[in-house]
Amino acid sequence: MNPQPADVPIAQLECAINHWRERRPSADPDSPVLCAEARALADVYGLAIYHGWTRVSRASLNDTQRSALDAAQP
Numbered sequence: 001m002n003p004q005p006a007d008v009p010i011a012q013l014e015c016a017i018n019h020w021r022e023r024r025p026s027a028d029p030d031s032p033v034l035c036a037e038a039r040a041l042a043d044v045y046g047l048a049i050y051h052g053w054t055r056v057s058r059a060s061l062n063d064t065q066r067s068a069l070d071a072a073q074p
Helices: 010-023 036-051 063-071
Strands: 007-009 055-057
Touching: 007 010, 010 036, 010 055, 010 063, 036 055, 036 063
Parallel strands: none
Antiparallel strands: 007 055
């Protein structure tokens, strides 16, 4: 198993969110809702955008966020 980098670029978070949006789209296009994995990543992505971060520490991610990120990687 390859070791994970200590920091995650926000572009990687965005790609992972889009992966989950494509894999588990909202059932109602008139009232879109993110799946649990995309929602977990969107929380940290939103904070990164708000604070102007270009990367987030992998250690700052909770287990759900890390799992969603890892499962979205090729």
